[in-house]
Amino acid sequence: MATIMNAAVCYGFKKPLVIDRILIDEPRAHEVEVKMTACAICHSDILYMDGAWGGRLPTVYGHEAAGIVVSCGSNVTHVQQGDSVIISLLRSCGICFFCNRGLSNLCEYHFPTDQPRRLQGLNGIDIHRGLGTGCFAEFAVVHQSQVVKVPTDMKPSTASLLACGVITGYGSVVHTASVSPGDHVVVIGVGGVGINCIQAAAYCSAATVTAIDINEDRLNSAKRFGATHAVNSQQDDPVDLILSLTDNRGADFVFVATGNPHASNRVFLMLRRGGKLILVGMPPVGADFKFEAVNFIDANQSILGCKMGACNLQSDIPELLNLYARGEFEIDELVSTEFSFENINDALDATRNGVGLRNVVVFWFQHPTVRIELVEWKCNRLFYFWNTRMTQTNINRILSMEDRLKTSKSTEINILQIRKPASWLPLKSSLRFGFTCDRKSNKTSQKFSVSVLWITLRWYWHCFCRW
Ligand SMILES: [Zn+2]
Numbered sequence: 001m002a003t004i005m006n007a008a009v010c011y012g013f014k015k016p017l018v019i020d021r022i023l024i025d026e027p028r029a030h031e032v033e034v035k036m037t038a039c040a041i042c043h044s045d046i047l048y049m050d051g052a053w054g055g056r057l058p059t060v061y062g063h064e065a066a067g068i069v070v071s072c073g074s075n076v077t078h079v080q081q082g083d084s085v086i087i088s089l090l091r092s093c094g095i096c097f098f099c100n101r102g103l104s105n106l107c108e109y110h111f112p113t114d115q116p117r118r119l120q121g122l123n124g125i126d127i128h129r130g131l132g133t134g135c136f137a138e139f140a141v142v143h144q145s146q147v148v149k150v151p152t153d154m155k156p157s158t159a160s161l162l163a164c165g166v167i168t169g170y171g172s173v174v175h176t177a178s179v180s181p182g183d184h185v186v187v188i189g190v191g192g193v194g195i196n197c198i199q200a201a202a203y204c205s206a207a208t209v210t211a212i213d214i215n216e217d218r219l220n221s222a223k224r225f226g227a228t229h230a231v232n233s234q235q236d237d238p239v240d241l242i243l244s245l246t247d248n249r250g251a252d253f254v255f256v257a258t259g260n261p262h263a264s265n266r267v268f269l270m271l272r273r274g275g276k277l278i279l280v281g282m283p284p285v286g287a288d289f290k291f292e293a294v295n296f297i298d299a300n301q302s303i304l305g306c307k308m309g310a311c312n313l314q315s316d317i318p319e320l321l322n323l324y325a326r327g328e329f330e331i332d333e334l335v336s337t338e339f340s341f342e343n344i345n346d347a348l349d350a351t352r353n354g355v356g357l358r359n360v361v362v363f364w365f366q367h368p369t370v371r372i373e374l375v376e377w378k379c380n381r382l383f384y385f386w387n388t389r390m391t392q393t394n395i396n397r398i399l400s401m402e403d404r405l406k407t408s409k410s411t412e413i414n415i416l417q418i419r420k421p422a423s424w425l426p427l428k429s430s431l432r433f434g435f436t437c438d439r440k441s442n443k444t445s446q447k448f449s450v451s452v453l454w455i456t457l458r459w460y461w462h463c464f465c466r467w
């Protein structure tokens, strides 16, 4: 049974997203439904939204997310209702040609979540899911291989970054390049992926890690995350520096973590004989990359493409969580700004303009200041659930209500950000609502009063006019 949710829908390339009420299908076999808590803005979303990669519209993008599992289809084995998870675009069937060869990031299976009608407008129009995820929405239904459990006390915006930017940068260094202690590493482009190439190279004890960018703020961030040298390529020539650091041989590895193909033009001048060039950042369709073949062959160099860090989600995310817990891999500091879901277009513009390392959209029920999570109408009494954080205890309390509500004479009311999760509660068996408030504003209490008044009015309307 499809249910209603709010989603930021792309109806036209290069146009702002529209927050719309749309329908999402329930999870089928091997699928899970996740209630979103945070979704980071990745440059791949921007490229899709700007039409650089084509694709069909309307579409819900967003693929670097964190949330809470609210329901599971049959045969879901490694997560259950109430688990905190990250959601990635990486998905694997476990049985295809590539999965059988340990290349799960290249899985070729056609997943049922890509079939028509899994998302649709209230007018019946089919809505697509960008990169097989569709996380710029309150809920997403994905294949179980796309989610990995994370600690419940992990901040959602931090957790979300694990799903794309962190694993891509980390995996390109650890899996694709296999950087060893003493290697000389160059990273071109210090964005959400490049910064993780830098800290992974530092973690691998590279002798030097040189960051190249044209943004001073990002170069300063690079130094905080382990870069030994930082070069603004608009002011200085990085080739001279890298040759001086390497006895004129060049770096062992050069990572191109930007989607700008022009950034790759001079890379071979920085790369030593036998060195490896790793292309990590995704350029637009049609962007080409030219190099002098004879020199390349004579120098025995290599060019490697790297999709999502060549990571295996189910083994690499736990490994990164261990490094994070031990303080050996920094993720909290990668989050530049949190935007509310309503302001998603501001978050997209900030990313487009190169502001911050990673901008993250957080969802209303995770707003830390004031929140009514759920109200239950039962036996003429109202139970309020006030939270300052979505803790595991509160999640369990909400989930445990299902059975109790089935036997009560309750009625559902739709107010603001409400959804009727059929998987949780039968229609007309619950009363639930929520609202947002601006944590930065001093007018929190005023907004709160207005919201409560409005909710009360709506409630009376239901009591006396509709029932
Ligand atoms: Zn991404």
Ligand SMILES: [Zn+2]
Pocket: 092, 093, 094, 095, 096, 097, 098, 099, 107, 108, 109
């Ligand atoms: Zn597969």
